[in-house]
Amino acid sequence: MRRRRPEVLRTPLGIVGITLLVILALLAVLAPLVWGDRATATHTDNMLAGPSPEHWAGTDNLGRDILFRTLVATRLSIVLTLAATIFGVGLGLLLGMAPLLLPRRLGRLVVAFVNVLLGFPSLLMVLFLAVILGVSTTSALLAIGIAIAPPFARLVYALGAGVAERDFVAAARIAGVHPLRIMVRHVLPNIAEPLVVNATVTASSVLLAFGGLSFLGIGVQAPQFDWGRLMQDGLAIIYDNPLAALAPGVAFVLTGLALNLTGEAAAGTFGAKSRIRTTRSLTERRSVSPRSNTRDADTDLVLDVRDLEIAFPGPYGPVSPVRGVSIALRAGEAVGIVGESGSGKSMTALAVAQLVEEPGRVTAERLTFCATDLRSGRRTAHDALLGTSLAVVFQDPMTSLNPVMRLGSQLGEAARRHQGLTRRQASARAADRLRAVHLSDPERRLRQYPHEFSGGMRQRAMIAMGLMGTPRLIVADEPTTALDMTVQRQVLDLLQEIRRKHGTALLLISHDVSVVSSICERVLVMYAGRIVEDLPAADLYTQARHPYTRALIGAVPEMTTDLDAPLATIAGQPVDPRHVPDGCAFAARCPRVTDRCRQEEPTLQAGPAGTVACWHVGDPLPAETKEVAVG
Amino acid sequence: MSRLDFEDVTVRYGHHTVLDGVSLTVPEHQIMGLVGESGSGKSTLARAAVGLAPLSRGRVLLDGRPVQSQGRRRPIQMVFQDPSSSLDPRMSIGRSIAEALPERLRRAPQRAEIARLLRLVHLDPDRAADPPARLSGGQRQRVAIARALAGRPTVVLADEITSALDVSVQGAILNLVREMQRDSGLTMLFISHNLAVVRYVATHVAVMAAGRIVEQGPTDRVFAAPATAYTRKLLASMPGGGPRPGP
Ligand SMILES: Nc1ncnc2c1ncn2[C@@H]1O[C@H](COP(=O)(O)OP(=O)(O)OP(=O)(O)O)[C@@H](O)[C@H]1O
Ligand code: SF4
């Protein structure tokens, strides 16, 4: 992967934080070299002097320059802070990883131990340990390290357990990879970001804690000095020379600020990555493409998309996974989109739901939902409209469900925000919706976490989430892919029922032709980002004319498929959106391809049943009647 | 030899009994299909065989011996249902596969082996350096299959490996599964909710409901003359709800 500018450096907070840190690091290295002598030179003739041009912050009781002492103390203060943080973080890592590595029982013991430690106020613990271990810089360092370890351990454990739950860790275990290696290779890299953020913020409290101990006289001992000690010295003469205490104080504040700002900025970028970011880059396109459907503005359309195009920046120019797609949906209408993975089905759905992630750009000649133009207007207004009137059910339920929240709170959240339900109403509604998607024992399910559900159950939970409101449009992207036949039937029936009762429109996306044809009225077939055929579902098996559509139909195994022959597959690979060929995109895999296909791209043309984009729909089949390459 | 026996396998999570005394033999060099409703415990049964689900009773035997769960060589490999979580997002797919190789190879032979495995699942070997995020769900699932094969297993547990795939790719994977099985005599437990898919790849089938096996036998017999009402219900809920006119 190419290295980009770290995201921390893209926010003003981050820039300030990092700049301060760099300055501090430079000071820590250089100050003792440059001003070391002046900071320790005593001048008995000039003790306790106030600020003067020679000594900007005055001198202390031995006549040493306070400003230089403060600058020189940067090194010790920062080194000690780092050392204690590293020690504490290391200890926390060990304690947090131990339960994931040790046998179950022992692991629980460690968790319990960490929980007990967490019960102690950390300042108390520091004081306690500092007294037990004796008064020295080392014991202060150990004490602080030990005090910050338990909260860090808990964070490591919580995050690590989440990653350890995932299939790639299971796969590594099955492959016989040593548990320790799994930790280092799979678990830690996937939780590193929040840990680094947390360690940075922890460092700023370590700085204060160390300063505090030195200030109390149980940290750094004379003749060494850090900001804490300087503070103590300064406090004694605060009435004569306030700057004596203020200078180290400012140093504390600036360093704390630097660490916290950096941590916050890093946390912000980290959080942003896990949240879905939407683009606001919709721009009107004036040129009317010939592909756009000619139907005029129609007010009872729930969804009206024309000439939708999605582009992502790529190293060799923009990549467009969706190119000129038009979809119109009336209330109560069910339209299916079929196509292979990578054909742009899901991107189309995401664009409709305004969920295309940065740096994707969505453009369209028209993008209207419930008579509202989604390309312009205030974002918040759209959010409210989309939040109540559009339900989106995704292919992969685990990425849409929050792993650390109980299902009940996740279902209730949106209902409480958009529909103003009370907690109790929301939870009753959630239970009702879970029952509607045929999840047994809904009250118990609401208290469970997503990982406690089977794949199929998660999918149904997602659908239930979409049904918390009364949507005008349901966009369902592979909603039944992980479901067994009986539940799939029930879910499809459920979607039908909602359509009939509330006139909800349905945009159903699936790679399975049989699923789409069983509940939709119209089927759109997508290939390489374009709609290549649009026809009534009832005619799909008899009237489909595009070679690609026919191949898709032929590839589904049926209960009558010949067991001795290999299954029909579509030869070759789907088109990579980075390299869309000229002419018909299907040409490389098409049994009817001619030179014309490779040069000119076919456009959608009306036929007896629906529209189709192919030059040779009318032609007779080539010699062998099977339209799919076998193998 | 590579017969997989589940003997009285019981798995409980808290008070919730997920598997209730399951006994099942996956005959050697055969593909056994496992069908059943969502949540019936199919995945849990497979996970129990590789030590990912805690047994509260019973045992899993490979050729009459307890399954080895230590060391580098693991005779049982598993492919998972959810392609989005089955690969480490921070690792290139080549490294993910390399990790499952039973012995350490030098650089060039390792690269060749990864390329062979990727080609086996119809992926371009040049993509070995890509992170999973660059792959579609179907492609990731093929990488997961390549990774399972990398361990040169005698038994493969396939948990809904085609349910997230395109029908076109599904066909290729099913052909691949049959081809591999024929060539190498793999023993397979093939979990799927799609009865037509199971019928196509599996010689035997077991039907699971609420943590128990309710019916098992040769696929053609079970699907032609189901002995239980539950199996009949499964057969009746195929999409389309019955035979469909041909093109
Ligand atoms: N870690 C866990 N903690 C608690 N319960 C669990 C856990 N894992 C699985 N279960 C429960 O075990 C039961 C069976 O789950 P399993 O994943 O085996 O179902 P499945 O038959 O594979 O379903 P699907 O076809 O939907 O994937 C479910 O009731 C599920 O809630
Ligand atoms: S235009 Fe030509 S290549 Fe494209 S689908 Fe039609 S026949 Fe095949």
Ligand SMILES: [Mg+2]
């Ligand atoms: Mg499952």
